[in-house]
Structures are given as structure tokens and as C-alpha cells.
Amino acid sequence: MPVGFDIGNSSCFVAVARQGGIETIDNEYSSRNTPAFVSFNEKNRSIGVSAKNQCITNLKNTVSVFKRFIGRKFTDPFVQQELTDFPKPYKVEQGKNGEILIKVQYLEGEQQFTPEQMMAALLTKLKQISEAGLKTKVVDVVVSVPTFFTDIERRAMLNSCEVAGLNCMKVMNDSTAAALGYGIYKQDLPAETEKAKNVVFVDIGYCSLQVAIVAFHKTKLKVLATNFDPCLGGRNFDKILADYFQQDFKERYKVDAGKNMKARLRLETECERLKKLMSANTQSIPINIECFMDDKDVTGRMDRTQFEELSAGLLQRIETVFQTLLENSKMSTSDLAAVEIVGGSSRVPSIKSLVQKVFGIEPSTTLNADEAVARGCSLQNAILNPTFRVRDFSINDAQPYSITLSWQATMEEDSSMELFPKYHMIPMSKVLTFYRTEPFQLEAKYTHKNDVPIPDTNIGKFQVSKIEKPKNEDSAKVKVKVRVNQNGIFTVNSATLSETIEQEEQDSKAEEQSMDVDAEKKQAEEEGKTPEGEQKPEVNGETEMQTDQPETPEKTDNDEKKEENAAGDKKSEKKSEEKKKKKVKKIDLPIEAFVPEMSKKEINDLVEKENQMIMADKLEKERADAKNAVEEYVYDMRDKLSEAYEPFVKEA
Incomplete structure (x- = not known):
């Protein structure tokens, strides 16, 4: 089955292309959204929803946003800025070769993992979700990556797929995947001989902003230009709210969330919820957190206008990215036919207003904002799969860097x-x-x-x-x-x-x-x-x-006979x-x-470690299921002793 994975910094989606169309597969919690979290415990590890549920109770051993680190060195300014602006509850240290190591308590002591291993663990979980949903083994996948990923980061993603036992048929840019999902079902696209339909795709995710201009014809798409800000996403808006309320609570309640990681995480979670509510409501929205710090309950309020004033700097950065895209593409707003917005953070009203201001077109929500990239990846897998019939549609991507x-x-x-x-x-x-x-x-x-x-x-x-x-x-x-x-x-x-x-x-x-x-x-x-x-x-x-x-032409039989007959002739003999x-x-x-990538031996070693962890997870799950089965049997028998089996029970 053609399967596509949308790997985000905060959440992931799995889509599959079937004969009837494209479906997004639910996880074991009946949710299409699988959080990009990995949590380590004394007996096993948890991945996805169960891991995110432990981000407060198992703070130091729950790892998230590790996609930002793959393929990079610890001394990379990008990594250092990430650790400074968004401190991690887990340990991030430098390895002996300059690589990034994440240290957690797992099984019987402290263990260290690379970001590539974390990504492999997440891919293993997505593989299990797709296999459970499809009732078949999944090996061939198409995986999404940000447009701004460099050569070394793309190689690292391929290495992680290999460690997870997946054959990555293609790592596909997020914007291109969304464009494929848009174009392949459009019936009103121009013919090859006509002028192309130019569409802007705006993808605002948890950590980054990506924009692209794509030209469409009936049978192909071509990416004309791209632009991005790798450090501007939905979490930046959450951080502005959290910083504001942290200072507000410090002044009114004399508690400082900046000194307590658990309190800060709780505050950021509430601020994310507040941001979503303000996107749908113009009136003032309250925020309430019980037993925030020192057994104190805290409250606050904010409305959309105040939020937009606090976010003015971020909105200016977004506008700059949009303007630069137009300049790089050498196009005017009159050349554009539509603007599509996708990504989990695209629902903020001020961002939609910016899109209309810069491009002169009201943003469209034709695509599913959360699932568009995963659906595009599954379509690309179907196109690459020789056993799956898809209408002819070629994809010409653009190299982001010279x-x-x-x-x-x-x-x-x-x-x-x-x-x-x-x-x-x-x-x-x-x-x-x-x-x-x-x-x-x-x-x-x-x-x-x-x-x-x-x-x-x-x-x-x-x-x-x-x-x-x-x-x-x-x-x-x-x-x-x-x-x-x-x-x-x-x-x-x-x-x-x-x-x-x-x-x-x-x-x-x-x-x-x-x-x-x-x-x-x-x-x-x-x-x-x-x-x-x-x-x-x-x-x-x-x-x-x-x-x-x-080349010299071959000799024929007649030529050979003539040469033999002229053997006595001195002139012919000389020639x-x-x-x-x-x-x-x-x-x-x-x-x-x-090139900076893992050797075959390193990959094989990591595959062995990953398989050992998979077996440990499986054994722990079987043990927990067996305990639940025994408990279920005890309760069931207790009920039957007082009902169906009561005539056969004798007092001791």
C-alpha cells in the first residue's frame, strides 16, 4: 500500500492511497494526530500519545522537538539558539565527535541516544500504526521534510528510516507534498499549451514557516520559488503569551515559572489552548491554572487585539518572508491565481490577514490544514509504485540553495x-x-x-x-x-x-x-x-x-578471397x-x-539496538495485557459467583 508520513516537530500524520481515494490512519487512541514524543521508563519506552501524556509526570525522560537536531553538531549556532530560546527538560550534551547526545533514564540506568535514533523510534511507531490500520506489512514509504533541510539533514532522515526498517522511496518537501495533493485532483487546471496557474502555498507549522509558488498544468506541477524562516512557527506565539503571563503572575502572585520547568510547561500548554480560543473569539478569554506554584491558583485574561499587539514583531517577520518570496520569484500579485494555507498554526486570524495584505488574494482552505502534507506523500508513493495506477502527473521540485x-x-x-x-x-x-x-x-x-x-x-x-x-x-x-x-x-x-x-x-x-x-x-x-x-x-x-x-567496416567473404588471390602481388601485400x-x-x-552520513556498520548497530528496544516494548505490553486479562477474569468470576454460579457454591 502507498503510505506517506508527515513528520512534524509536534505531531505526525499517516496517510494511505487506496482505490477509493486517500485515507488518514487513526492511531490506537482513535486519533489521526500522533504527537512526536518519545518517553523512556524503567521497563519500556512510550511513543506518541502515551509519551505526551507523560511530559509532566516523566519530565526529564520525555523527549520532543528532536527533529530540529538531526544531522547537526552540538556547536551548531542553530542548535545553541534552540536550546537557549526553548530550554529542554531533558539533557542535551556533546558527544566525543561533536554530535548531539540526548541522555535519559532507561531500563536500569542512564542511556544516551542520538536525534537520529529518536527519529527512528518515532518512525517505528508510525510504521506500527500504519500496519495495524492496513493489516499488512509496511516497508515502502514517502517521508516529508522541510524545504530548508540541507543535504546532511536529508541524509540523516534516510538513515533514520533505514534504522526503523523502512525503505524510504523519497524524502519530499512539505510544500511540494501539499501542492501535489492540491493539483492532482483539480479539474480546472490549464492545458500544457496554456499559461500556468500559479498558486502560493503557505505552511505554518509548530516550529517553522515555509512558502512556495507552484505553477500547475493538467499533468504536472513545477515549483518556481520557495522561501522560509526555520525559527518561526506556532510555538513562537505560544512563547510570547507564556512570557507575558509569567511576568504577570510574578508581579501579582510572586511566583516565577521561569525557575520551575514543570510550571513553565503547564503555562505553555494553557497558552497554546488560549491562542486557539482567541483565533475563534474576539472577546477576552480567561486563563486559569490550579496549584500553579507554591499551592497558588493563578488567573489571567487576554483578548485578540492585545495578542496581536504582543505578536507584532513575529507578524513583521512573516510579512518579510512573504515579500521576499515575491521578489525572488520576480512575480507580481497579478500573476497569482490562489493562495492555499496549511499547517497547524495557519488558523491565526492575523496570519490570514497578512496573506491577503501581501498577495492580494483571500487565503483559501481547500486543503486539510493538518493532513495535506501526509496525503501528498501518499500520492507520491502511489506514483512511484509500479503496481498502483495513478493518472500521469509529473513533479518538478526546486533546489532551495545553489x-x-x-x-x-x-x-x-x-x-x-x-x-x-x-x-x-x-x-x-x-x-x-x-x-x-x-x-x-x-x-x-x-x-x-x-x-x-x-x-x-x-x-x-x-x-x-x-x-x-x-x-x-x-x-x-x-x-x-x-x-x-x-x-x-x-x-x-x-x-x-x-x-x-x-x-x-x-x-x-x-x-x-x-x-x-x-x-x-x-x-x-x-x-x-x-x-x-x-x-x-x-x-x-x-x-x-x-x-x-x-568504426572500420567489417570485411566480407569476397574481400577475403580477393586478398588471398592477390597474395603474390607485392603492392597488395604491402597494403x-x-x-x-x-x-x-x-x-x-x-x-x-x-559525505557526512552513517556508515553501514553504524546503521547495522543502531538497527540492532532499535530491535532490542522494540522487543522490550513488546514484552512489557504482553505482560501488561496478561495482568489486565487476569484482573478481568477475577472480576468476571466474582460477579458470576453471586449470579450464574450461585447454586453451585457451598459455604465452607
Whole structure:
């Protein structure tokens, strides 16, 4: 079944594409929303709803918002800002290699986990939910990631999927997934020959803001431009309310929630509820918390106007993101046909007003704000699944950051090139030609440091080896194919050495040589086949490379007989004594990638640990179910002793 996971910082959704349409799967609590929480106990771990229910009672061992940490180092300014602005109740420390470690009390003592392990645990839970709902094993999934995720973060998400026993067919950008769910069911989209319908998608989640302009035709969508603020989401509005009431309670009740993590969490929970109520009501809304601190009950009030005044700074940041998107896309509001808003925090009235102010269009809520991304992911899975029939609809995403490739240059060439500019269509491959006499290294990095939300702009290094200077030429011709794949990850797909060689063709070996030519032709034809997903310019370039030197035609039987009859002729003997034939020999070169991702051994070790934790959870669940069954039996028998079995009971 084509399954899609929407992995959020606060909540997750699972959707499946069936013959009758797309369904969102309920969890064991009959809720479609599965919180992104993992809680650790002495005997097992809890994930999802049960984990969130323990965020107060099991404060220091309940982990949330760990998606912000995957693929990052502890010293990353982004991580440090996260820990400063939103302090965590659990321990976050630096590992020996600079990685992030989350420390909790689990089983018989303190244990440490990486954010990737936490993500794998959450993915395991979503896998179990989908398997329980579908009554079948789930392996192939499409998982959502924010548009601003970099190469290293996308690789980390793929690693987490592998640890959870999932085959991630694609990591899909949130905005693109929402756009797919919107476009594939629209009946009024223009034909290929007509002007595209441009739609803005605004996705405001718990921690981040993402916007995109997407062009639609009947059979395809193309992402034209994207913009985002990774540190602006619904929780920022909650924080403003919590900070206000924390100061208010400090002045009126002499209690400081900033010094007590449990009190602060309770306050933030109430402020989130207050924010939702103010979105639906204009009048003043009360907030009441019993036994807040020092056995004191606290109360307060706020209305929407006051809330918008407090949030003025955040609203200005949102407006800037919208304006920058229009500038980057070089489009005016008259070019836009609609604006769709999704995300859990999109219901705030002031945000809707901003959308209408900047884009000049009233925001539409055609899509389910919470489930749109998960539904789009399941549709993408169905498109990728060969056993599932979906109408033709192609997806062309956009590269959010420009990528530059650099190398050790010779005297005649440049040392770097911007291969994939910002908003370049992906997936996409390009072929580069190098002339080398020895192994060389390619280094990929993001071009503009200020555009990327990570301190290290390096993507990876790729070593091309086993290159030797050819006998008859000054240098070897090496064609390197680089690609940004459908996951938004940069790779060096292949490196091919093309060597022109001269072979001697003697009359006595004419038949044998003819066989060699046939084999060479067959090989060239096979190599000239168009790989799936390749772009036409690259295929043409490779074909030209293969046919640079024309092949010598094969000898016929008549030619051989004529040569034999003219054996006595000195002139013919001189011509047939030796012939030289030029061929293009293609050799695949080994490529060693040095990219920041887990090794196979590390993944296998984490898979083993995850399986051990799954077994521990299963055993504890079976033990709890058995205890409940015994208790149920005791109560049932007690009732029957005084009713159905009463005639058979004798007093001792």
C-alpha cells in the first residue's frame, strides 16, 4: 500500500492511497494526530500519545522537538539558539565527535541516544500504526521534510528510516507534498499549451514557516520559488503569551515559572489552548491554572487585539518572508491565481490577514490544514509504485540553495563552477568533462553561506581514482556525471574514462578481428542506452563521446578471397600487411564519496539496538495485557459467583 508520513516537530500524520481515494490512519487512541514524543521508563519506552501524556509526570525522560537536531553538531549556532530560546527538560550534551547526545533514564540506568535514533523510534511507531490500520506489512514509504533541510539533514532522515526498517522511496518537501495533493485532483487546471496557474502555498507549522509558488498544468506541477524562516512557527506565539503571563503572575502572585520547568510547561500548554480560543473569539478569554506554584491558583485574561499587539514583531517577520518570496520569484500579485494555507498554526486570524495584505488574494482552505502534507506523500508513493495506477502527473521540485562544484584546476581551466543555481529544477543530472593524468577530487558545497541555515556549507568530497596517462595522448578524457536526486541530495553518479586506442588488424586474423568489432559495437550500443530519468542533453553528449571515432567496416567473404588471390602481388601485400583501427574505449572509474552520513556498520548497530528496544516494548505490553486479562477474569468470576454460579457454591 502507498503510505506517506508527515513528520512534524509536534505531531505526525499517516496517510494511505487506496482505490477509493486517500485515507488518514487513526492511531490506537482513535486519533489521526500522533504527537512526536518519545518517553523512556524503567521497563519500556512510550511513543506518541502515551509519551505526551507523560511530559509532566516523566519530565526529564520525555523527549520532543528532536527533529530540529538531526544531522547537526552540538556547536551548531542553530542548535545553541534552540536550546537557549526553548530550554529542554531533558539533557542535551556533546558527544566525543561533536554530535548531539540526548541522555535519559532507561531500563536500569542512564542511556544516551542520538536525534537520529529518536527519529527512528518515532518512525517505528508510525510504521506500527500504519500496519495495524492496513493489516499488512509496511516497508515502502514517502517521508516529508522541510524545504530548508540541507543535504546532511536529508541524509540523516534516510538513515533514520533505514534504522526503523523502512525503505524510504523519497524524502519530499512539505510544500511540494501539499501542492501535489492540491493539483492532482483539480479539474480546472490549464492545458500544457496554456499559461500556468500559479498558486502560493503557505505552511505554518509548530516550529517553522515555509512558502512556495507552484505553477500547475493538467499533468504536472513545477515549483518556481520557495522561501522560509526555520525559527518561526506556532510555538513562537505560544512563547510570547507564556512570557507575558509569567511576568504577570510574578508581579501579582510572586511566583516565577521561569525557575520551575514543570510550571513553565503547564503555562505553555494553557497558552497554546488560549491562542486557539482567541483565533475563534474576539472577546477576552480567561486563563486559569490550579496549584500553579507554591499551592497558588493563578488567573489571567487576554483578548485578540492585545495578542496581536504582543505578536507584532513575529507578524513583521512573516510579512518579510512573504515579500521576499515575491521578489525572488520576480512575480507580481497579478500573476497569482490562489493562495492555499496549511499547517497547524495557519488558523491565526492575523496570519490570514497578512496573506491577503501581501498577495492580494483571500487565503483559501481547500486543503486539510493538518493532513495535506501526509496525503501528498501518499500520492507520491502511489506514483512511484509500479503496481498502483495513478493518472500521469509529473513533479518538478526546486533546489532551495545553489550548489558549486570545485576541483584542483590545471592552467587552462577554471577551478569551480556553479552547477545548480537557486531554484534550479530537480531531480537533474549534468555531465562535466575533465582532462587528467592522475586521480583527482571534486568538492561540492553550497554557494552562498548566508542562505543556508547551517554553519558548514560543505556537502561532501568525491575522489575519482585509477586514472593513468594514456600512451598516445597528453591526458585522459574523464566524463563525470553529477546529480541532485529526487531526495534533494547531491551525488556524483559516475566517472567514465574515454581512451582512443589504435589496434593492428592483420589479414590472417580478419575473422577474429571482425568478431571483436561486433562485440565493441554491441558494447557501445548498450552504453548508449538512455538511463531512466536522464536529461536529453547529457545523453546526446555521451553518445557523441562514444562515436568520436568512426568504426572500420567489417570485411566480407569476397574481400577475403580477393586478398588471398592477390597474395603474390607485392603492392597488395604491402597494403594488407598491416591496418590500424581507432576505437574509443570506455572505462568506469571508482568513486569514493566522503559525505557526512552513517556508515553501514553504524546503521547495522543502531538497527540492532532499535530491535532490542522494540522487543522490550513488546514484552512489557504482553505482560501488561496478561495482568489486565487476569484482573478481568477475577472480576468476571466474582460477579458470576453471586449470579450464574450461585447454586453451585457451598459455604465452607
